[in-house]
Amino acid sequence: MTSSNAGWRYRLSGQHKTPKPKKRLFFSAITLSSIINS
Numbered sequence: 001m002t003s004s005n006a007g008w009r010y011r012l013s014g015q016h017k018t019p020k021p022k023k024r025l026f027f028s029a030i031t032l033s034s035i036i037n038s
Helices: 002-017 021-037
Strands: none
């Protein structure tokens, strides 16, 4: 379970390093909604 969690974090960091417009927009939308909700 810990190894898969580390892999997921590695995946996220990898996606963050490579600029992908659609995924970046989706990610920012999630953060924005979470800020509004809290």
